[in-house]
Amino acid sequence: MKILLLNERITIEKSKIEVDKIGNHKNVWSKYYSCYATISSESPQEETSSGAVWDESKIDFTIRYSREVADILSIGFRVIFHNSIYGIIRLSRKKFDKFRLT
Numbered sequence: 749m750k751i752l753l754l755n756e757r758i759t760i761e762k763s764k765i766e767v768d769k770i771g772n773h774k775n776v777w778s779k780y781y782s783c784y785a786t787i788s789s790e791s792p793q794e795e796t797s798s799g800a801v802w803d804e805s806k807i808d809f810t811i812r813y814s815r816e817v818a819d820i821l822s823i824g825f826r827v828i829f830h831n832s833i834y835g836i837i838r839l840s841r842k843k844f845d846k847f848r849l850t
Contacts (some may be wrong), residue, residue, distance in 0.1 A: 754784040758809055759828040760820065770846040780825065781817065787829070807834060813841070 762780035762814045765773050809827055811817065820839065827834040 753786040753810075756785050756787050756829065758783065758785045761826050761828060763824045763826075765830065776828065782819075783811050785829075799838075800801070809834075 750784070759779055760781045760783075761777040763775055765776055766776045767773055787807060789806055789807060807829075809829070822836045822839055825836055827836065
């Protein structure tokens with residue numbers, strides 16, 4: 749992995765349930781990990797069918813593997829990149845030196 753390609757800052761947030769003083773449960777996102785990533789495969793594809801428009805954008809975040817990254821799952825985590833929120837669909841841990849969030 750070339751360190752030079754890790755040129756964009758991302759933040760990974762983790763979801764947790766908080767209970768207020770009267771017992772209401774709410775989902776709260778908090779910062780879990782922040783690092784530099786390589787961004788690739790940004791390919792927005794809008795298709796119109798019967799007057800509807802779908803945005804099927806896909807973006808890959810490749811980051812260096814670390815102890816904090818080992819606990820990331822596709823459920824309960826999300827990525828913040830340029831003030832946009834991306835849900836994690838798939839994780840790839842094929843190599844020990846990188847980690848891909850799709």
